[in-house]
Amino acid sequence: MDALLGLLRTPRARDAFLLRVILDPPWSLDVRDRAPLTLLAVAHGEAWLRPAHGPPRHLEAGDVAVVRGPDPYTVADSPTRHPRAVIGADQRCTTLHGAPLTETMGLGVRTWGTSTTGATMLLVGTYPTPTTVGRRLLAALPPLIVHPAPSHGPALTTLLIEETGKDLPGQQAVLDRLLDLALIAALRAWLTAPTGPVPAWYRAAQDPVTGRALALLHQDPARAWTVASLARAVGVSRATLARRFTALVGRPPMAYLTAWRLEWAADLLRDDPDSTVESVARTVGYTSPSAFSTAFKRHHGTSPHHCRRTRHAPAPEEPLP
Numbered sequence: 001m002d003a004l005l006g007l008l009r010t011p012r013a014r015d016a017f018l019l020r021v022i023l024d025p026p027w028s029l030d031v032r033d034r035a036p037l038t039l040l041a042v043a044h045g046e047a048w049l050r051p052a053h054g055p056p057r058h059l060e061a062g063d064v065a066v067v068r069g070p071d072p073y074t075v076a077d078s079p080t081r082h083p084r085a086v087i088g089a090d091q092r093c094t095t096l097h098g099a100p101l102t103e104t105m106g107l108g109v110r111t112w113g114t115s116t117t118g119a120t121m122l123l124v125g126t127y128p129t130p131t132t133v134g135r136r137l138l139a140a141l142p143p144l145i146v147h148p149a150p151s152h153g154p155a156l157t158t159l160l161i162e163e164t165g166k167d168l169p170g171q172q173a174v175l176d177r178l179l180d181l182a183l184i185a186a187l188r189a190w191l192t193a194p195t196g197p198v199p200a201w202y203r204a205a206q207d208p209v210t211g212r213a214l215a216l217l218h219q220d221p222a223r224a225w226t227v228a229s230l231a232r233a234v235g236v237s238r239a240t241l242a243r244r245f246t247a248l249v250g251r252p253p254m255a256y257l258t259a260w261r262l263e264w265a266a267d268l269l270r271d272d273p274d275s276t277v278e279s280v281a282r283t284v285g286y287t288s289p290s291a292f293s294t295a296f297k298r299h300h301g302t303s304p305h306h307c308r309r310t311r312h313a314p315a316p317e318e319p320l321p
Contacts, residue, residue, distance in 0.1 A: 012132070012180050013180050015172060017091050017125070017126040018123070018164045019111070019164070020121060020124075020165055021122040021124060022111065022115065022117075022120070022121045023077070023122075024120075025119060025120075026078070026084070027076060027081070028076035028077070028081040028084045028085070029076065030074050030083035030087065030096075031075065031087045033090075034070035034089065035126045037066065037069060038127070039064065039067075039182055039186065040123070041062075041063070041125075042059045042062065042063050042120070042122060043122065044120065044121050045119045045121060046058065046059060046060050047059045047075055049067070049073060049144070050075075052071035052073060053071070054143070060149070061149065062148070062149025062157070064149075064157060064182070066183065066190075068141045068142065068143050071143065077119075077120065109165050111164075111165055121161075125160070127179075133183075135266075140199065147193075156178070156181055156182050157182055160178045160179065200249075200250065203248060204248035204249045207244065209234055209240065209245075210244050210245050212233075214256075216233055216234070217230070221264060221285060225253075225254070225257055261285055261286075262296055262300065264284050265284045265304065266300060266307060268283060269307045275308065277293065277304045280304065292304065
């Protein structure tokens with residue numbers, strides 16, 4: 001089972017924020033934009049990234065960091081440098097006292113900083129809302145991933161940096177797709193690195209028994225699965241499937257299936273303008289709209305009618321591979 005494909009299938013970047021930041025020391029940016037996910041690459045020079053929790057990480061030319069929000073973080077030329085500017089909501093940049101800097105430090109198309117020849121150039125690519133990156137993916141990621149240059153494909157990042165400075169027809173669509181590719185490359189490198197911790201959901205998906213069971217549940221979640229029928233399809237006993245699945249995934253097969261159906265239902269209610277609660281209930285495997293509504297509210301904390309009316313799908317409580 002390709003666990004990464006399942007997480008990145010939909011949705012994709014739409015109107016992502018991209019900016020080239022060129023700075024001379026001393027500099028330090030206190031990022032408080034509450035963005036759900038940001039990709040930060042060092043084109044040249046170096047930087048230190050200080051997450052809200054954990055030690056500072058040194059970034060050199062070619063390195064890529066993936067930062068999961070909404071917690072604040074600091075990017076600076078030194079691990080101890082105090083912030084000199086604040087990046088707030090809607091990527092608005094100000095001094096520590098609130099004076100605007102967005103216009104005064106503009107250096108051209110999607111380029112900002114102290115000078116065009118600054119010692120450090122950063123590429124910042126931000127997904128503006130949870131739905132543009134995928135709620136299940138956000139739930140599955142750690143707060144910070146850092147990859148050195150050779151592991152993620154520097155040519156792709158270089159192309160994204162070059163395209164960020166252009167203003168051509170359809171440029172935003174080009175940038176959205178390139179940002180998606182750069183993110184996928186960084187996550188693929190993270191999952192396949194020979195060293196470092198592997199997330200539990202990925203380990204479960206790679207297991208020959210649990211991974212096969214997960215693939216079957218994802219391919220046909222509306223089917224009237226039982227532990228017995230799933231075990232037969234995988235080719236193991238019920239006891240073996242239940243034991244291995246629960247140990248690796250963290251919940252029994254049928255509890256996982258229920259959660260997966262309700263996550264899928266939330267996506268359908270949010271993304272399909274023609275959907276109704278009744279049609280979504282049938283699609284994800286519920287014969288009774290009432291039973292579906294009760295399960296949905298218990299899982300998400302809100303009713304499916306409210307989710308459909310507001311087009312707001314709540315984030316999952318736990319990672320689902």
